[in-house]
Amino acid sequence: MKVALVHDHLNQIGGAERVVLSMHRLFPDAPLYTLVHDPRKIKNFFGDLNIRTSFIQKLPFSHRRLRWYLSLMPTAIESFDLSDYDVILSSASAFGKGAIAPPRAVHICYCHTPTRYLWSDANTYLSEMGVSGITKGVLDIILNRIRMWDQLAAQRVDYFIANSRFIQERIRRYYNRQSTVMYPPVDVQNYPQLPERKPYYVLLSRLRPYKRVDLAIKAFNRLGMRLVIAGDGEERSKLAKLAGPTITFAGDVTEQEKKKLFAGAQGFINPQEEDFGITAVEAMAAGTPVIAFGAGGTLETVIEGSTGLFFEEQTWQCLADAVIRAQRHRFDHELIRRHAQTFSTARFEQELKAFVETAHLARLEGAESARARVV
Numbered sequence: 001m002k003v004a005l006v007h008d009h010l011n012q013i014g015g016a017e018r019v020v021l022s023m024h025r026l027f028p029d030a031p032l033y034t035l036v037h038d039p040r041k042i043k044n045f046f047g048d049l050n051i052r053t054s055f056i057q058k059l060p061f062s063h064r065r066l067r068w069y070l071s072l073m074p075t076a077i078e079s080f081d082l083s084d085y086d087v088i089l090s091s092a093s094a095f096g097k098g099a100i101a102p103p104r105a106v107h108i109c110y111c112h113t114p115t116r117y118l119w120s121d122a123n124t125y126l127s128e129m130g131v132s133g134i135t136k137g138v139l140d141i142i143l144n145r146i147r148m149w150d151q152l153a154a155q156r157v158d159y160f161i162a163n164s165r166f167i168q169e170r171i172r173r174y175y176n177r178q179s180t181v182m183y184p185p186v187d188v189q190n191y192p193q194l195p196e197r198k199p200y201y202v203l204l205s206r207l208r209p210y211k212r213v214d215l216a217i218k219a220f221n222r223l224g225m226r227l228v229i230a231g232d233g234e235e236r237s238k239l240a241k242l243a244g245p246t247i248t249f250a251g252d253v254t255e256q257e258k259k260k261l262f263a264g265a266q267g268f269i270n271p272q273e274e275d276f277g278i279t280a281v282e283a284m285a286a287g288t289p290v291i292a293f294g295a296g297g298t299l300e301t302v303i304e305g306s307t308g309l310f311f312e313e314q315t316w317q318c319l320a321d322a323v324i325r326a327q328r329h330r331f332d333h334e335l336i337r338r339h340a341q342t343f344s345t346a347r348f349e350q351e352l353k354a355f356v357e358t359a360h361l362a363r364l365e366g367a368e369s370a371r372a373r374v375v
Contacts, residue, residue: 022352
């Protein structure tokens with residue numbers, strides 16, 4: 001079974017890239033095909049993975065201004081020659097699903113979400129980019145064409161795997177395809193058990209508009225309680241101006257710093273709608289309860305009243321109320337840790353390996369049946 005991996009692009013390290021790392025561990029000889037690879041940001045995260053990039057890699061400013069080449073991405077992902085492979089295993093929240101598998105191969109797509117800016121966030125994407133006038137008109141045309149390509153590309157996939165039931169429903173709605181739910185791998189090991197919790201809450205996120213970090217800042221400003229915000233992004237300066245004296249920005253943190261932050265916190269704040277929510281599970285691996293907006297993937301990972309609390313409206317007032325309720329609630333930190341173990345990396349890799357082998361065998365048996373009918 002000769003496997004090729006496909007991923008949208010390698011210019012950050014997040015949950016999707018951790019899925020790719022697990023894929024690499026399962027199939028260490030498989031090369032990875034991707035639009036662009038920025039070694040400065042990825043560093044040695046993937047070890048000896050054989051990374052093969054598209055022609056966009058050689059275009060000017062492709063690492064810093066990848067959006068410039070949006071209209072070329074469908075062509076770039078389809079340009080990969082995958083004719084030597086039996087299994088195409090793609091990791092996609094955008095273009096990876098569009099890789100063209102040879103007729104005898106099976107294409108399995110692990111879908112993190114149908115492309116946000118084409119479907120679920122289509123109405124807000126351009127406004128968040130701050131474009132208007134002629135530029136907006138041109139981008140509307142480009143995005144409409146890519147939307148049609150995206151829908152057609154989804155029909156070429158043999159099997160979809162969704163990272164949550166929430167995303168399973170989006171795949172059905174936007175692509176009219178069935179899928180199997182397989183929760184992504186989460187590092188739930190080696191979290192320190194500190195002797196006591198400290199008087200702060202923690203939020204770890206990329207600082208982007210849809211992450212709604214502003215809600216947490218407004219809530220903790222009003223509560224006068226400590227909040228540590230880890231992570232970085234284009235909204236940092238704007239959020240820093242909004243923050244009061246009880247808010248601390250820790251910036252990007254190492255894995256060990258993150259685990260220590262989680263283990264010492266009173267709770268983890270999750271103000272956004274997540275496709276799955278890996279970071280919330282990581283916080284629970286430290287025994288830390290999660291205070292989350294009650295929508296999306298966190299409804300599948302957080303147990304109300306047991307491993308965390310939900311707030312129903314995405315406002316700072318509702319979040320502040322949930323924090324007050326959490327202060328009065330007695331959480332069993334050991335129970336929270338045990339719950340997080342059900343989302344382990346070992347579990348994911350075992351499930352994915354079985355799925356790929358079964359799909360490959362089904363393709364082989366189908367080919368044999370077809371040949372037998374011809375003979």
